[in-house]
Amino acid sequence: MVENNRWGTLFAHLILILGVAIVVFPVYVAIIASTHPPGTFVRGVMPLWPGTHGWENYWTVITEGRSRAGTPPIAGMMWNSFIMAMAITIGKLSISILSAFAIVYFRFPFRIFFFWIIFLTLMLPVEVRIVPTFQVVANLGMLNSFAGLSIPLIASATATFLFRQFFMTVPEELMEAARVDGAGPMKFFKDILLPLSITNIAALFVIMFIYGWNQYLWPLLITTDPNYYTIVMGIQRMVTGGDSEPLWHLVMATVVLAALPPVLVILLMQRLFVKGLTETEK
Amino acid sequence: MQTKRMTFSSRWLPYALLAPQVIITLIFFIWPSYQALLDSVYRQGDAFGIRPPTFVWFQNFQALLADPLYLNSLRVTLVFSVGTTLLSMSVALLFAVMVNRMIRSRDGYTTFLVWPYAVAPAIAGVLWWFIFNPTLGILPYMLDMVGYDWNHRRSGTDAMIMVIIASAWKQISYNFLFFLAGLQSIPHSLIEAAAIDGASRMKRFWTIVFPLLSPITFFLMVVNIVYAMFDTFGVIHATTEGGPAQATNILVYKVYRDGFVNLNIGSSAAQSVILMSIVIILTVIQFRYIERRVNY
Numbered sequence: 001m002v003e004n005n006r007w008g009t010l011f012a013h014l015i016l017i018l019g020v021a022i023v024v025f026p027v028y029v030a031i032i033a034s035t036h037p038p039g040t041f042v043r044g045v046m047p048l049w050p051g052t053h054g055w056e057n058y059w060t061v062i063t064e065g066r067s068r069a070g071t072p073p074i075a076g077m078m079w080n081s082f083i084m085a086m087a088i089t090i091g092k093l094s095i096s097i098l099s100a101f102a103i104v105y106f107r108f109p110f111r112i113f114f115f116w117i118i119f120l121t122l123m124l125p126v127e128v129r130i131v132p133t134f135q136v137v138a139n140l141g142m143l144n145s146f147a148g149l150s151i152p153l154i155a156s157a158t159a160t161f162l163f164r165q166f167f168m169t170v171p172e173e174l175m176e177a178a179r180v181d182g183a184g185p186m187k188f189f190k191d192i193l194l195p196l197s198i199t200n201i202a203a204l205f206v207i208m209f210i211y212g213w214n215q216y217l218w219p220l221l222i223t224t225d226p227n228y229y230t231i232v233m234g235i236q237r238m239v240t241g242g243d244s245e246p247l248w249h250l251v252m253a254t255v256v257l258a259a260l261p262p263v264l265v266i267l268l269m270q271r272l273f274v275k276g277l278t279e280t281e282k
Numbered sequence: 283m284q285t286k287r288m289t290f291s292s293r294w295l296p297y298a299l300l301a302p303q304v305i306i307t308l309i310f311f312i313w314p315s316y317q318a319l320l321d322s323v324y325r326q327g328d329a330f331g332i333r334p335p336t337f338v339w340f341q342n343f344q345a346l347l348a349d350p351l352y353l354n355s356l357r358v359t360l361v362f363s364v365g366t367t368l369l370s371m372s373v374a375l376l377f378a379v380m381v382n383r384m385i386r387s388r389d390g391y392t393t394f395l396v397w398p399y400a401v402a403p404a405i406a407g408v409l410w411w412f413i414f415n416p417t418l419g420i421l422p423y424m425l426d427m428v429g430y431d432w433n434h435r436r437s438g439t440d441a442m443i444m445v446i447i448a449s450a451w452k453q454i455s456y457n458f459l460f461f462l463a464g465l466q467s468i469p470h471s472l473i474e475a476a477a478i479d480g481a482s483r484m485k486r487f488w489t490i491v492f493p494l495l496s497p498i499t500f501f502l503m504v505v506n507i508v509y510a511m512f513d514t515f516g517v518i519h520a521t522t523e524g525g526p527a528q529a530t531n532i533l534v535y536k537v538y539r540d541g542f543v544n545l546n547i548g549s550s551a552a553q554s555v556i557l558m559s560i561v562i563i564l565t566v567i568q569f570r571y572i573e574r575r576v577n578y
Contacts, residue, residue, distance in 0.1 A: 008483065012380040013387075019377050020394045023454065026409035027401075029420070033412065045423045046412070095303040102299035107289045114300050117307055123565045124311050127512045127534045128557035131541035131550050132317035133310065140309075152310040155303055172287055185290040214402035216516040217538070232402045236520045239408060248412065255405055262400035270393060277399075277456070278463055 027259070034058070034253035041248045057253045074254055077231040082261070084149045084219070084230055085212035091154035092208050093201060100163035101189055105175070122157040126218055134221050144225040153218060159204055162279060166200050167193070203276030206269050210262045231258040315558065321551030342552035351528060352536070352553070359532045362446060363510035370450035371502055374457030375495075379487070381458075382465040392462070399455035403448075404516030410448035411521040414440075434522065438529025441522045445530050448521070449514045457502050464498040465491065504568045511560065533557060 029046065036051035061074045102108075103115055126133055133152065142148030170193065178188040219230045229237070235254055239246045266273050322342055324335045346352050381391045398406070413419050414434055422432035434441040468491060476486045515534045518524060524531035524539065531539075537557065541550030 005483070009383060012383050016377065016380050016384075016391050019373070019380075020391065023395060023398060023451070026406075026413055026451065029413055030409055041418055046415070046418045046420055048420070095306065098299045099303040102296040104285055105290055106292065106296035106299075107285055108296045111285075111296075114304055117304055117312070121307050121311050123562045124315050124558060125512050125561060127515055128537070128561060129314045129318045129554045130538055131547060131554070132314035132321065134542075135317065136310065136314050151306065155306045155311060160303065168286075175286060176288060179288075179290075185292060185295060188290075210400050214400075216402060216404045216519070220519075221542070232404055232516075235408055236404060239411075239520060248418070251408065252412065255408055259401050259405050262402075263397045266397050266400045267393065270396065273396070273399075274459060277459060 027256075030252045030255050033248055034256055036249050038247060038249055046248075053249065057249050058257070061250050061253045061257070072226040072229060072234075074231060074234070074257055076227070077229050077234045078257065078261075080146075080149075080228055081213055081230040081232065081258075083146055084215065085209050087146060087150035088153050088212035088215075089205055089208040091150060092156040092159050093204060095154060096156050096159035097163050097194075097197065097201070100160050100167055101193065103160075104164055104167040105185065105188075118155070118157050118160050120157075121155045126153070130217070130221065137222055143222050144228050146228070148222050149215075149219055149228065149230070150212075153212070153215065156208075159208070162200060162204060163197065166197060170196060199272075199275070200279075202269075203272045203279065205276075206265055206273045207276040209265055213262045234258075318551045318554040318558070321547055322555045324548060326547045338548075342548045343556075346549060346552050346556075351531075354528055355531050355533055355536045358442075358528070358530060359511060361442065362449075362514075362530070362532055363507050365442070365446040366449045366453065366510040366514070367503060367506040369446060370453040371457050371499070371506060373450070374454045375461050375499075377454070377458050378461035378465055379491075381462060392459075395458050396455045398452050401452055402516060403452060403514050404520040406452040407445065407448045407517035407521040410444055410451065414444045435526055438526055441526060441530050445514070445517050445522060449510060449517050453506060453509055457506065460498055460502055461495065464495050468494050501568070504564055508561070508564050508568075512557075 029048075032047055032050055033041075034057055035054035036047055036057075037053045040047055040051060063073050063075065099114075099118060103111060137143060137148050137152060140148075142151070174192055175188060178192060183191070214232055215230065216232050216236075219228075219233045220236070223229055223233070231254070235251065235258060238251050238254055323337060323339060325338045325341070326335050377391075377395055381388055381395075384391065401409075413421050414432065416422050416433045416435065419432075425432045432440055434444045472490055472494075473486055476490055481489070511532070512534055514532065515538065518530055518532055518535045519538070522530045524535050533553065534557070537550055537553045540546045540553065
């Protein structure tokens with residue numbers, strides 16, 4: 001038996017509580033800052049207790065933004081982020097599950113070749129080929145559009161691998177039975193494979209939604225029209241756009257709103273999130 | 283690579299199923315990468331089309347490797363990735379070991395530790411930038427009391443510390459979840475046997491737990507380096523913008539600056555090619571590791 005050390009456990013709790021406090025601290029500060037009037041930030045150190053202007057600040061950023069600095073209202077940007085995140089998520093999931101189905105359930109010439117093409121996407125993240133990707137999207141006339149925001153990001157090797165792995169564990173008998181009953185490939189896919197994959201789809205959905213929502217560099221490059229700004233990139237405009245010091249109370253209100261949807265997704269779907277995260281990396 | 287024992291047969295269906303993904307990959311991944319390769323060996327023509335682009339072999343690369351700014355960026359990236367990886371992994375390991383001791387409170391602590399994963403790197407950057415703000419920030423205020431004059435706008439070291447903390451903070455959740463999963467898969471009998479032999483808690487950790495975690499540690503190291511090198515663009519762009527005096531100008535940020543702000547396509551493409559080779563090497567290492575993954 002391993003000894004049960006009461007003081008050790010207490011010490012562990014102490015470290016963890018301290019750790020949680022450090023991890024939570026930046027967000028706590030942001031929430032606090034977003035409830036203060038602008039005057040608070042002119043003098044002295046940042047506040048650590050809630051102020052009185054919370055509703056006012058949130059109302060301002062949601063409905064007005066900072067029109068003088070060229071930042072549109074947050075409500076619109078959040079809507080854009082949502083559409084982009086959903087388009088990326090649904091796009092990634094559907095093209096990946098279809099290609100995994102083809103790779104596992106069919107034998108055809110160039111199968112391995114196609115698999116390698118998909119694999120290559122892992123090795124070519126947007127960040128390392130920024131300029132040429134921008135040129136391609138510009139040539140296709142996809143700047144300032146939701147198609148341009150989402151389609152270039154929806155190829156996903158990880159999702160394809162995960163579905164492939166999962167399909168390999170689906171019992172052979174299911175397919176044999178389906179074939180004996182005269183079901184074609186698409187019927188088998190729709191009525192048997194898809195319902196079986198629901199948990200995997202949901203787990204990936206959580207990961208991909210966060211990935212999509214948090215896109216920064218890509219929207220920054222291809223949107224020049226404020227109507228297509230997404231919230232995560234919009235924050236940067238708020239911080240640097242305009243005069244010398246950022247309007248901290250409004251910036252922090254925006255930060256809180258920008259982080260809220262993905263954080264909620266993780267907190268509400270923690271089990272799926274952990275499953276998605278640990279399985280996509282295997 | 284295997285399929286099912288029994289497969290469907292169709293001449294066209296598998297191609298139709300693969301088409302969307304393959305087409306998107308070709309247009310938005312392969313084509314731009316090819317373009318980057320091409321641009322990297324050309325000197326661009328002028329804007330009026332009088333001087334056409336010329337093929338210059340590896341001149342762009344030579345120029346790059348002789349450029350003190352690029353060498354500085356390489357050094358900065360190295361310090362930044364190693365710093366971020368070490369900080370984030372060691373903190374995450376400490377948390378995971380502590381949480382693994384708990385029984386009832388395990389899920390509670392986990393919930394509090396996982397959500398920063400959802401915060402975008404740019405937002406993480408802005409949060410810490412605020413906390414470290416030289417006039418308002420709480421940390422410079424406290425540092426001032428012990429006599430340190432924090433200013434990341436003037437001091438390159440301060441700026442580097444700030445971006446490392448911001449990037450590591452966001453990555454703790456990820457490392458924590460993997461370390462915790464790793465710790466939970468270590469058989470309890472091993473630890474008990476060592477305890478019976480009289481090994482102290484520290485000794486058990488360093489001689490049994492830590493070596494058994496090494497495959498996960500290695501995997502996380504690669505993932506974290508990839509994260510620090512490529513996903514932290516937002517942290518830099520939203521806060522220091524590579525400054526002060528190039529002190530936080532990491533490679534991804536420099537590619538962006540040189541391509542979009544300084545409009546030096548040849549140099550930016552050569553940098554892209556170098557970065558691509560780095561990602562390819564890291565991906566190969568990661569996948570070789572997965573093949574040889576140690577199971578306990």
